[in-house]
Amino acid sequence: MKQTNGQHLISFFEEWAPRSLAVEGDSVGLQIGRLDKPVTKVLVTLDVNNEVVDEAIEKGCQLIIAHHPPIYNKLKNIRTDLPQGRLFEKLIKHEIAVYAAHTNLDIATGGVNDLLADALKLEKVSILEPTTAEKLMKLEVFTPKEATEAVRKAIGEAGAGKLGDYDSCSFTTPGEGRFKPNSEAKPYIGEANKLAVVEEDKIEVVFPATKKNRVLKALLNAHPYEEPAYNLMELDIEVNEKGLGRIGLLPNSVSLGDYANTVKSQLNVPFVRVVGTMEKPVQKVAILGGDGNKYIQIAKRAGADVLVTGDLYFHIAQDALAIDLAIIDPGHHIEQIMKKGVSDYMNAKCEEKKLDCIFIASQLSTEPFRII
Known part of the structure; x- marks a missing residue:
C-alpha cells in the first residue's frame, strides 16, 4: 500500500464531484487546515460540530469531508471564546483539515x-x-500511418472519443500529406529544403471541452512530428448534463x-x-x-x-x-445518506489505487430536532 496525502485524495474525489459543479456562491473546497500532509484516515460527515470533531480525534483522522460547510458566510473574526471559534481552534490544534462538498456533491452523478x-x-x-452541461469539441489530427494507432490510443486514454456508454470512438481517413522542412527543422520524415510526400491518416474524435488540455497534451506527447498538424473546433452540442x-x-x-x-x-x-x-x-x-x-x-x-x-x-x-x-x-x-455513499466510493478508489487510507462514515447524528 502506498502513502498518500490530502491533496491526492481530494483530486480523486473531485473527479467525481468537481467544485465547478457547485452553484454560484456556494462554499466548497478546503475550509480549514492544509491538504499537503499525509492522510491515513478520513471522517465523512454531514455536519461539523464539536462532537464530530471529537469523533475524528478519537479515530485518528487527519481529514474531514463534510457535506454542509462549517464556514458558509464570510467570517468577520475567529473568537475562541465563542463556540465556532473554539471549534476551529480544536481542529487546528489537532491538525485536522476540513473539506466541504456541498452542492457539487448534490449535483454529481451518484451524489x-x-x-x-x-x-x-x-x-x-x-x-x-x-x-450545467459540457460543450463537445472535435479534434482532427494528421499522422503518418505508422503512428496512427499510438496517437489514437494516447488521446483515447486522455478522454477523447467517449460517447455515452462507448469509448475509443474515432474515424480515420487515409490521405497524402505534403510539407517541406526548412534548414532549421529536425523532421521525423523527409529532409531539409526538400518537399516530402507522406502517406498519412486523419483521425477525428470528439470530447468534452473540459478535457481539452489533457487531450492536447497527450496528442503532442504521442505524435512523432515536430509540428503536428491538427484542427480543433467547438461544436454546438452539449453532453454530460448535470x-x-x-x-x-x-x-x-x-x-x-x-x-x-x-x-x-x-x-x-x-x-x-x-x-x-x-x-x-x-x-x-x-x-x-x-x-x-x-x-x-x-x-x-x-x-x-x-x-x-x-x-x-x-x-x-x-x-x-x-x-x-x-x-x-x-x-x-x-442528506446523511452521503456519509456511507462517499465512504464507499472513496474506499473503492483507495483500494483500486492501492493507497494506505480508509474513509470512515461518522456514526454520530447531527439532527438537531427531537420528537416528543
Whole structure:
C-alpha cells in the first residue's frame, strides 16, 4: 500500500464531484487546515460540530469531508471564546483539515440526490433541474500511418472519443500529406529544403471541452512530428448534463398516505410532514435533498405528483396545495445518506489505487430536532 496525502485524495474525489459543479456562491473546497500532509484516515460527515470533531480525534483522522460547510458566510473574526471559534481552534490544534462538498456533491452523478433516488427505489430517473452541461469539441489530427494507432490510443486514454456508454470512438481517413522542412527543422520524415510526400491518416474524435488540455497534451506527447498538424473546433452540442434533484417513477401508483409511510421507512426517519390529501394517487416522484422550498413550481412543471424534500416553509406548503402538488418533508437530515455513499466510493478508489487510507462514515447524528 502506498502513502498518500490530502491533496491526492481530494483530486480523486473531485473527479467525481468537481467544485465547478457547485452553484454560484456556494462554499466548497478546503475550509480549514492544509491538504499537503499525509492522510491515513478520513471522517465523512454531514455536519461539523464539536462532537464530530471529537469523533475524528478519537479515530485518528487527519481529514474531514463534510457535506454542509462549517464556514458558509464570510467570517468577520475567529473568537475562541465563542463556540465556532473554539471549534476551529480544536481542529487546528489537532491538525485536522476540513473539506466541504456541498452542492457539487448534490449535483454529481451518484451524489446525494442519486443516493436518495436509489433509496426511494425510483425508476427511469432523470434530473429535476439542469444546472450545467459540457460543450463537445472535435479534434482532427494528421499522422503518418505508422503512428496512427499510438496517437489514437494516447488521446483515447486522455478522454477523447467517449460517447455515452462507448469509448475509443474515432474515424480515420487515409490521405497524402505534403510539407517541406526548412534548414532549421529536425523532421521525423523527409529532409531539409526538400518537399516530402507522406502517406498519412486523419483521425477525428470528439470530447468534452473540459478535457481539452489533457487531450492536447497527450496528442503532442504521442505524435512523432515536430509540428503536428491538427484542427480543433467547438461544436454546438452539449453532453454530460448535470443538475439538482431527481425525478422518477414508482413501479405502481399508490396513495399519498401509503407513500409517506414508505418514505419514512426507506429514509429511516422518525416522522414525515405531509402536504396534500392522503388519498391522492402518486406515482411520479421528485426528490431534492436539503431545502426544497424553491423547487415546488419546478417539480410541478416536471409532472411530479409529489416532491420529497426538507425544510418546507408554511406559506410554501400552502402554495403547493394551491397547485395540487403533494409534499413529503422527511427533514433536512436525510442528506446523511452521503456519509456511507462517499465512504464507499472513496474506499473503492483507495483500494483500486492501492493507497494506505480508509474513509470512515461518522456514526454520530447531527439532527438537531427531537420528537416528543
